[in-house]
Amino acid sequence: MNEGTPLFLRNAGTAASLLAPLLAGAARESLLVAHVGSDHRLIELVREEEGTRDQVSIPARAILVDAIRLGSSRLILAHCHPSGDPAPSAHDIVATRRLADMAAVVGISLEDHLIFAGGDCSSFRALGLL
Numbered sequence: 001m002n003e004g005t006p007l008f009l010r011n012a013g014t015a016a017s018l019l020a021p022l023l024a025g026a027a028r029e030s031l032l033v034a035h036v037g038s039d040h041r042l043i044e045l046v047r048e049e050e051g052t053r054d055q056v057s058i059p060a061r062a063i064l065v066d067a068i069r070l071g072s073s074r075l076i077l078a079h080c081h082p083s084g085d086p087a088p089s090a091h092d093i094v095a096t097r098r099l100a101d102m103a104a105v106v107g108i109s110l111e112d113h114l115i116f117a118g119g120d121c122s123s124f125r126a127l128g129l130l
Contacts, residue, residue, distance in 0.1 A: 007042040009034055012112050012123045015076045018042075023080040023116050029056035031079045033063055035072040036111070043070050058095040060102050067108050075103060077113040084118035088129065096124055 009015045019032055022045075030050045035043040046066060048059060056079050067075060077096065081087075088096075092115065100110040113124040124130045 008040045009036050009042055009076060010040045012076075012114060012121075012125060015078070015112065016114055016116075016121050016123075018045075019076075019078040019114060020116050020121065022047075023078060026080045027082055029079055029081065031056045031058060031077065033066070034076040034078070035067055035070045036074040036076060037071070038073040040074070043072055055089070055091060058092075058099055060095075060099045063099060064102060064106065064108070067103070068106065072108055074109045074111045075099075076111050079113075079115060081115055081117035086115045086117040086120045086122040088113075088115055088122060088124065088127070093124075093129060096129065100130060 007018065015034060022032060023030060028050055031048045033046045033048050035046065037043050048063060063075065096113045103110050110130060112130060115122045
């Protein structure tokens with residue numbers, strides 16, 4: 001990324017365009033966290049976890065510590081499903097909801113969780129899961 005030009009993540013489409021290439025072709029699930037300011041400016045992109053072929057953990061505590069340290073107002077999660085199915089798993093749903101609830105307590109919004117697989121993208125926000 002060009003550090004001189006700020007990136008703005010105003011919606012899931014913009015976030016997907018930025019994050020999809022970073023997860024393309026992964027053999028294991030991998031989690032990215034976009035830390036975003038109140039003005040929708042990308043503050044920092046963190047590769048948080050690399051998991052197994054069919055699961056990645058969502059380390060809520062580490063994500064929130066980073067968010068507070070960075071002054072994030074919003075978070076966007078993204079991970080890949082090497083299986084080719086972009087549908088959220090039960091684990092994805094529970095872990096994302098837990099993070100959203102914890103983040104809300106400290107005034108941070110979990111804007112979306114995007115799952116990339118087989119050239120498709122699922123958005124928790126669009127699916128009504130956030």
